Amino acid sequence: MGQSTYKLDVFSTFLNQGWRIISGPFVLLCIPYFLSAMEQGYWYTFISVAALSVLADLGFSNIILQFSAHEFAFLSFRENNLIEGDSEHLDKLAAFFKFSIKWLFKVVIIVFPLIIIGGYYFISSKGSLDESPYLWQLSWIIYAVTSAFLFMNSIVLSFFEGCNLVSKVQRIRFQISAATSLVMIFGLFLHLRLFALALSSVMGVLVGCFLIYHHFSEVIRQLLQISKHAFYDWWPEFSSLIWRYAISWGSGFLVFQIFTPLTFYFYGPISAGKIGISIAMWTAGYNIAISWITAVTPKLNMLISEKKWALLDQLFKNSFIKSVGMMFLGGIGFFIVEYFIGSQFNFFTRILAPKGMAILFLAWLLQVMVNALAIYLRAHKREPLVIVSCVNAVIVLGGTALCGMFLDSEYMFLGFLAGTVFQCIATLRIFKNYRWQHDIYNGVK
16 A cells, blocks of 8 residues: 555545544534433434444445455556456456345345334334424434435445545545534524434435445446446355354444443433433544544455555554554543533533443443454454354343443443453454464464
8 A cells, every 4th residue: 555545545534533523522512402301312312223224234334345345456446437457356346346236225125114113113112202292203214214325325335445445435424424414513503403313314315325426426337337247156255254244243233232222211311311422422432543444444455365464464553553542542531621621511411420431431442452453354354253242242231231230320331341351352362363374374483
């Protein structure tokens, strides 16, 4: 990877995540100000239930990036934005694009109606907002339906990100994120309440469709044209991974998304709002920190395809240190701010108590390490973390249940922390085994 290309990829990734640094905290501050505590609970429950789109993804977004990157390692873009290079790999890439689109439509048609209908009945089990009984129903339907289109746009972008277009895709994601956030903020200022969330999702779909057409319509036509005569059976290779990814990603959903819906169900929307906004804060920090890894993910896949192990490990090590360091410094900065001025702002009454936030921070700091290592391992077109993910889910669910029965609510995430500690140790051992194999290949051992 050229130094200029690497810098552009990292810059574009941080442009996207940098916007989240600006808009994320601002939205977090606006929500308690413009929404009631009950509406805040509905807001974050919407987001968590819609995140069941993981049942449509099942790791597909990661697979499509990996597979396209492995084929594109032998290809390049011409000045007219069309792909050129080895005909065998170009045919395979085109066939994979067609295969991916077919798979995408199938899972969307099956999964998202279940999310929309199931989510409606789940949320309705807690009644409705007293002052506006139909507010959440229409907001939920709009938000859930548009989530399906956002998911499809994201999958297409993952394909082209794998084609070494990290900087372009990240700029597109930034534009989508900016449009979505601005509509959300204006909606809150206009007192549209839950409709601010729904309309922001609509804007995200419209902007995403326009940008994908503007930037990729020509190459999409090229790939579809080639796929008419390019035949390659991707199913055996794809199916050998998707079930493993399904288990890992399904377990991950239980770990990351189940807290807010469970709190909503057992304790009501006000408590769910506190849990939801606290998780959202550390998730935002995680997304920013992991950018150092995601910016080089396609290149990691390409280096593995080319068997350039020394360059692979050097690139990963540098990015790993930067990711963990950024998350650590960001967390320390938050607690310093909370300690000195937390009592002066009502916002801090809408999040977890300091002990709960500290437990969450430690868990998310370890998650940066775990997921960075996972990206490295999965770049080998393998999924070695199935058992680790399942055991982690059991630890988190069991630990959370025990904490709920015997400890105060501020200790609710001790189960999450315990599972993440196990996950970190187990993933590190697998990572060392892969590194050992690379050393053998390079003649070091």
